[in-house]
Amino acid sequence: MLELAILGLLKERAMHGYELRKQLAHKLGFFWTVSYGALYPALRKLEKRGAVEKFFPGEQTTRRKQVYRITAAGESEFLELLTEGAHSTWEEEKFPLRLAFFRYLKPETRLRLLERRKSYLEDKLDEGRRSLTQAKRGPTDSYTLSLVRHGMETTEHDISWLDTLISAERAALGEPAPPAAPSSPAEPAPDDDRAAKLQTSSELQSK
Amino acid sequence: MLELAILGLLKERAMHGYELRKQLAHKLGFFWTVSYGALYPALRKLEKRGAVEKFFPGEQTTRRKQVYRITAAGESEFLELLTEGAHSTWEEEKFPLRLAFFRYLKPETRLRLLERRKSYLEDKLDEGRRSLTQAKRGPTDSYTLSLVRHGMETTEHDISWLDTLISAERAALGEPAPPAAPSSPAEPAPDDDRAAKLQTSSELQSK
DNA sequence: TTCGTCATGTAATGGGTTACATGATTAC
DNA sequence: GTAATCATGTAACCCATTACATGACGAA
Numbered sequence: 001m002l003e004l005a006i007l008g009l010l011k012e013r014a015m016h017g018y019e020l021r022k023q024l025a026h027k028l029g030f031f032w033t034v035s036y037g038a039l040y041p042a043l044r045k046l047e048k049r050g051a052v053e054k055f056f057p058g059e060q061t062t063r064r065k066q067v068y069r070i071t072a073a074g075e076s077e078f079l080e081l082l083t084e085g086a087h088s089t090w091e092e093e094k095f096p097l098r099l100a101f102f103r104y105l106k107p108e109t110r111l112r113l114l115e116r117r118k119s120y121l122e123d124k125l126d127e128g129r130r131s132l133t134q135a136k137r138g139p140t141d142s143y144t145l146s147l148v149r150h151g152m153e154t155t156e157h158d159i160s161w162l163d164t165l166i167s168a169e170r171a172a173l174g175e176p177a178p179p180a181a182p183s184s185p186a187e188p189a190p191d192d193d194r195a196a197k198l199q200t201s202s203e204l205q206s207k
Numbered sequence: 208m209l210e211l212a213i214l215g216l217l218k219e220r221a222m223h224g225y226e227l228r229k230q231l232a233h234k235l236g237f238f239w240t241v242s243y244g245a246l247y248p249a250l251r252k253l254e255k256r257g258a259v260e261k262f263f264p265g266e267q268t269t270r271r272k273q274v275y276r277i278t279a280a281g282e283s284e285f286l287e288l289l290t291e292g293a294h295s296t297w298e299e300e301k302f303p304l305r306l307a308f309f310r311y312l313k314p315e316t317r318l319r320l321l322e323r324r325k326s327y328l329e330d331k332l333d334e335g336r337r338s339l340t341q342a343k344r345g346p347t348d349s350y351t352l353s354l355v356r357h358g359m360e361t362t363e364h365d366i367s368w369l370d371t372l373i374s375a376e377r378a379a380l381g382e383p384a385p386p387a388a389p390s391s392p393a394e395p396a397p398d399d400d401r402a403a404k405l406q407t408s409s410e411l412q413s414k
Numbered sequence: 415t416t417c418g419t420c421a422t423g424t425a426a427t428g429g430g431t432t433a434c435a436t437g438a439t440t441a442c
Numbered sequence: 443g444t445a446a447t448c449a450t451g452t453a454a455c456c457c458a459t460t461a462c463a464t465g466a467c468g469a470a
Binding site for chain 1: 234335355358364
């Protein structure tokens with residue numbers, strides 16, 4: 001998580017730790033911020049591993065401004081962190097961070113990740129449905145119920161957002177592939193923006 | 208977080224670890240699940256602290272079914288975990304878990320927590336606005352932009368959900384206090400059965 | 415010269431997960 | 443008698459936070 005963020009930011013330009021944190025704070029601060037207590041150790045761990053290196057090895061008598069830049073090894077590690085990764089808790093938690101670096105990926109890879117994410121969210125929705133139907137037996141707590149319902153609404157909103165991202169990627173690939181209209185694949189209609197499925201409960205499901 | 212969940216579940220009835228996890232999984236599994244590697248150590252930590260105790264100290268030659276129940280000290284610790292707690296990351300992260308135990312709180316306390324949460328989310332929205340206005344300078348990454356926008360929509364949705372919860376609590380307190388309609392505040396409606404806490408005893412709160 | 419912010423770092427702690435090990439019970 | 447699931451536990455690790463310490467630098 002942290003390492004992905006560091007590598008991604010250093011990919012744009014070399015920076016020192018303090019600056020990294022500020023960049024992170026006002027680019028992705030809405031989702032996430034790191035403390036220095038995690039940042040500096042992570043930087044040196046990456047350095048020892050050869051993923052980043054000091055930019056100015058010149059002598060700072062005091063320890064000011066350790067500027068780091070990403071190495072070739074770091075670049076490939078970055079791509080791994082961005083695309084691989086078992087599912088587990090963190091891997092799905094860090095999806096927003098991944099998306100923030102999507103511009104570094106090929107459209108096909110983006111599509112794959114978006115659909116993996118969507119299927120994860122659909123599983124989560126199923127979990128919610130089970131929770132609700134099973135709540136009908138037994139004494140029902142209204143707060144828990146409201147909680148689950150709201151969580152499911154949020155998840156549905158997430159899914160429809162993913163759908164717009166997915167169809168945007170499909171369009172960029174030249175394949176509109178709308179689910180209900182197997183018309184001629186050529187000719188993307190000129191006035192057809194917002195073309196794809198927008199809101200909740202899309203019918204089709206791969207898997 | 209885990210301790211709050213354990214105490215809250217044991218408040219309903221005595222259980223052993225395995226059962227605790229299953230309860231958690233299908234009541235709040237939509238949000239959260241624990242691994243046994245965290246659960247069992249937490250249980251014994253709570254036992255050493257005196258917050259829970261074995262229900263059947265009878266001799267199990269093997270180690271089967273360590274049934275625990277909550278103690279008086281555990282009850283008061285539960286209320287602390289539920290209501291106190293600095294803001295920080297976890298404290299705001301565990302809001303759903305708190306809400307799941309709202310029925311154990313007085314309406315005034317619920318209101319206080321809901322409004323604390325709302326103000327936190329509003330701060331987060333501000334953070335998002337800053338992020339957006341400041342993204343207008345500099346090269347704008349469309350993915351990051353979409354990310355922040357969607358995050359803000361979600362947060363707004365959360366806030367309006369909180370608003371319904373808040374006004375439900377206000378109604379239960381006899382104070383409708385709508386911001387635009389200062390109608391007569393008296394008269395708690397006699398057929399108002401929902402929005403009242405359901406079952407599960409003990410509403411009192413010390414401290 | 416003092417205060418704010420830049421800048422780097424460490425130690426202790428928190429709050430979990432993964433993987434593994436062990437064995438008892440139940441269902442077939 | 444064997445497989446699934448019940449049931450408890452440990453060891454190693456992961457990824458971060460909080461609190462603290464240190465000191466340089468610029469501006470008022």
